Amino acid sequence: MLLSMTKDQIHFPRPSDERRMTNFVWTPVRYRNVIGILKNPFYAGVYVYGKSEKRTAIVDGRARRSYGHGKPAGTWEVMIRDHHEGYITWDEYERNQQQLALNNYGRAGGIKSGRGGKALLSGLLTCGRCRRRLSVAYTGNPQSRPVYCCDKKPDDGVAPVHDVRRPAVDAAVARELLRAVEPLAIEATFEAERMHRERQEDQRNIHDLELRQARYEASLAERRYAACDPDNRLITAQLEKNWETALRRVRDLEARKPAESPSTIKVDPGTFANLADNLQAAWDSTDVTMRARQQLLRTLIADIVVDVDDAVREVVLTIHWKGGQHSELKVRKHQSGEHGCATTEDALAVMRSMAGRWSDEHIAASLDRMGMPTGQGKTLTAHRVASVRRVRAIHAYKSPTKTANG
Numbered sequence: 001m002l003l004s005m006t007k008d009q010i011h012f013p014r015p016s017d018e019r020r021m022t023n024f025v026w027t028p029v030r031y032r033n034v035i036g037i038l039k040n041p042f043y044a045g046v047y048v049y050g051k052s053e054k055r056t057a058i059v060d061g062r063a064r065r066s067y068g069h070g071k072p073a074g075t076w077e078v079m080i081r082d083h084h085e086g087y088i089t090w091d092e093y094e095r096n097q098q099q100l101a102l103n104n105y106g107r108a109g110g111i112k113s114g115r116g117g118k119a120l121l122s123g124l125l126t127c128g129r130c131r132r133r134l135s136v137a138y139t140g141n142p143q144s145r146p147v148y149c150c151d152k153k154p155d156d157g158v159a160p161v162h163d164v165r166r167p168a169v170d171a172a173v174a175r176e177l178l179r180a181v182e183p184l185a186i187e188a189t190f191e192a193e194r195m196h197r198e199r200q201e202d203q204r205n206i207h208d209l210e211l212r213q214a215r216y217e218a219s220l221a222e223r224r225y226a227a228c229d230p231d232n233r234l235i236t237a238q239l240e241k242n243w244e245t246a247l248r249r250v251r252d253l254e255a256r257k258p259a260e261s262p263s264t265i266k267v268d269p270g271t272f273a274n275l276a277d278n279l280q281a282a283w284d285s286t287d288v289t290m291r292a293r294q295q296l297l298r299t300l301i302a303d304i305v306v307d308v309d310d311a312v313r314e315v316v317l318t319i320h321w322k323g324g325q326h327s328e329l330k331v332r333k334h335q336s337g338e339h340g341c342a343t344t345e346d347a348l349a350v351m352r353s354m355a356g357r358w359s360d361e362h363i364a365a366s367l368d369r370m371g372m373p374t375g376q377g378k379t380l381t382a383h384r385v386a387s388v389r390r391v392r393a394i395h396a397y398k399s400p401t402k403t404a405n406g
Contacts, residue, residue, distance in 0.1 A: 001038075005029045008203055009256060011210065026210065026249065038100065041079075044093035045086025050077025073097075114294025119146040120170040121304060124297065128307030128318070134164070148306070164306060164315055172331045173304065176319065177297060178283060204258050211253045218246035284371075308333065343388050347372040351385065355394050360385040 011026040012033045041048050054067045073079075081090060088096075115122075117136070125134040127150040134148040148164040221243040228236050282288065305318040309330075317329040347367055354363045360382040367380045374380055374388075389396060 002029065002031055002034045005034065008206075010206060026214070035100075038096055041073075041090075041093060043087045044090050045082055045084055046090065046093075047080040047083035048076050048078065114291050114298055116289065116291035116294070117146070118290065119148070120290065120293055120297065121148065121173060122146075122294070124301065124304050125164075126303055126305050128305045128316070134306065164308070168331045169306075169315060169317065172329050173297070173301075173317065173319070174283060174293075176327065176329055177300065180300065180321070200258070207253065207256075207258055211250070211257070214246065214250045214253050218243070218250050221246045281371075343375050343392075344372065347380070348388070348392060348394075351389065351392075351394055355389060355396065360389070360396075 006029060010029055012029040013024045014027050015023070016025045017023045037043060050071070052068050052070050054065055055069055056063050056065050058064070119136045122136050123133065125148055126132070127134055130150060132150060134150050137147050137149050139145050139147055148169065221239065225236070225239040225243050228239050230236060283293070300322055301319055302322050303320040305320070307316045307318075308314070309316055313333040315331040315333050317331065319327045319329065321327070350367060350370070350372065351363055354366065358366075364380045364382050364385045367385075372380065374384055378384070386396075388394070
């Protein structure tokens with residue numbers, strides 16, 4: 001939320017006259033402004049008194065008092081619901097507090113919000129043996145390869161899921177997500193368009209209110225300057241400075257006014273007829289951030305329980321969907337000595353089928369068109385195809401020209 005408001009250049013009022021609260025200035029929004037509003041029950045229409053308490057401790061033989069210690073919601077001295085009209089409901093307020101707590105600690109019973117990073121399922125996986133959240137550790141040199149791991153030590157003969165390699169698990173869950181949303185792709189697109197319009201409208205309303213307030217302050221500064229005695233040069237200079245500051249803020253707001261958009265946009269449903277076929281391409285697009293993928297995942301998935309079947313060396317994922325449904329995925333775990341950057345079996349199958357009839361250049365071009373990179377995510381070239389063939393003992397293509405000349 002803070003990053004979004006900062007990007008949109010939304011300012012926050014701050015009192016400029018200390019405790020009198022009669023004048024204020026607009027400053028860039030800060031973290032404490034956002035968290036203060038989210039945690040304040042006043043915005044949910046609730047009047048509260050006694051949210052904090054003082055504590056006394058004996059330090060070096062003397063009593064020391066400290067203030068501002070927060071108290072749980074059920075222990076407040078006064079709490080009057082529906083005291084005034086709120087911006088959100090009390091249920092929404094409680095959900096916000098629960099999500100804030102989960103974001104801090106990532107405890108079982110809920111999931112963290114998507115914050116970006118390299119791990120798609122960060123804060124979403126639960127160990128199927130100890131019921132703790134799996135954390136994300138970074139390995140390699142430099143430490144750039146994320147691994148999901150359980151930090152709990154073996155207890156009572158129950159060994160936790162120590163580590164799960166990220167790429168295969170992330171890819172499997174992403175495929176399952178796209179398969180689930182494919183029938184609703186067109187409806188989701190229209191819903192996203194509606195939400196985008198609402199967000200733009202909110203941004204325009206916020207800017208209009210801010211600009212209206214700035215113009216009022218400029219008009220007030222002008223009237224104060226005009227009413228001042230010209231002979232009182234010290235006061236006149238200060239009032240003139242305040243007027244110039246207010247006018248400068250009006251000009252800044254007018255310069256960054258959001259572009260006007262049509263009130264009604266008619267979209268032809270036929271435009272999205274083939275959208276479901278392009279979901280994978282949209283998901284893999286470089287324009288889509290990991291943060292956006294994580295947030296989309298959390299709108300549909302409530303939790304994922306992970307376990308490892310050591311007998312067959314498979315990672316078993318149980319996905320709990322928001323609608324109450326469950327599905328199970330099984331991902332092959334790497335063998336001892338096998339690394340996570342190996343070429344996929346699908347790409348190897350294509351190489352085996354084409355190697356006897358086509359050159360490495362043709363194989364590389366076909367794999368590139370099919371969107372199959374190397375195990376490290378690089379584009380396959382003729383040199384890389386030849387290297388994979390030698391390692392995998394795949395027979396090479398023999399050119400008729402070379403055979404005849406030979």
